[in-house]
Amino acid sequence: MSKYLLNKFLYTVDRDPDLVERYRVDPVGTVAWWETERANVIPNLPEIERSTWLEFTDTEREALATHDFVKLFELGAHNFLTLTLFIAMFERDYDEPLGFQLEYARKLSHFGLPYPDIST
């Protein structure tokens, strides 16, 4: 389980306009590149001080590579990070205001309380 790393992916992609577009059009390639090149970079440190131990589980990698926000919710990825990034990628595909956000809610409607734990 690496909820932290799922969150780190969502966080670092969401803050970079180019990466948002890249992840939208090429999720498999972006996730593979990110895991190799960025997963171990600590945000506030030079790259030479990178970590050595962070990697996705197969389930996590698959969830990110398929844009599966329902799975990300189930895995305990931070709800705010997932929502914000997925709005950035997919809100534009819906004609109605809040169309994507309401679809997002519907797809999560089988979850009852308590929701999956987001603690890291």
Added chain:
Amino acid sequence: MATVAAVIASTHHPFYYRASTSAGADRPPFADEWVAKIEAFRETLTRARPDVLVMVGSDHFHQLWLDNMPQFLVGKAPFYDANFYNEEREFGLPRMFVRGDEDLSAYLLRQGLDAGFDLAFSNELRIDHSITCPLITLRPEADLPIVPVYTNIFAPPLPQPKRFVELGRAIRQLVESWPSDKRVAIIGTGHLSLELGGPRQFGPHGPDPEFDRKAVGWIASGDLTAALAEVSLDSLWLPGNATHGFMDFMLMMGAAGDNVKADYSDSLDLFHTMEAYFTWYPEAAA
């Protein structure tokens, strides 16, 4: 000593800026009522004639991240740039720039540490919509120096609700003991029931109108006893998965004082969340 000119608590709704500045077909039907309520609320700060604003909010994974997450942080910088690319993208928020009051920041940090709050600090802080939304609603000129105070309502493990209340009480006492002749408004924003990234998000009302009704009652009457009895870190998941932002309201109740009724209180039932606005004037009560 400094004067606490006003204590103000409200929700921070990132869509207000876009709703209030849009026109024609883009202007949502609720915009006019919302703007009228905000303008009335703004007058409660203007009337207090503040010189400095202490602004309590919560970074939404913008500058503060899980590799180094403070629970409570005070900004101590001469200036603050504000709002982020993803807030511009999603909410249409403008980039902003505000002055800081480093003297008051330094005083809150030193005295707060000595009073038992191990406050983190930042000398270069970019503030997000939890602080710029109340600037936009309450002081759109953004012409007064601020002291930002960030709380962690977002990344568990979180401090207990009681700790937010205690910090609010401490901030009030520290501002009152600050050797200055300035008039300080203490402003904090949080949430009532709120769901983000979950099945109850973006409904026609907030996810738990019953919680909202109770919460507005607690805040308006200053009923910290009831709020602390009913609210826990576990219970706050129930009204909506982003409802821990209510602890910033509890912090502000601590700043306003136990059982001190708000001098001004208003609310607006919107899609997604209920808006709520409260102002206390400690001078009038003294």
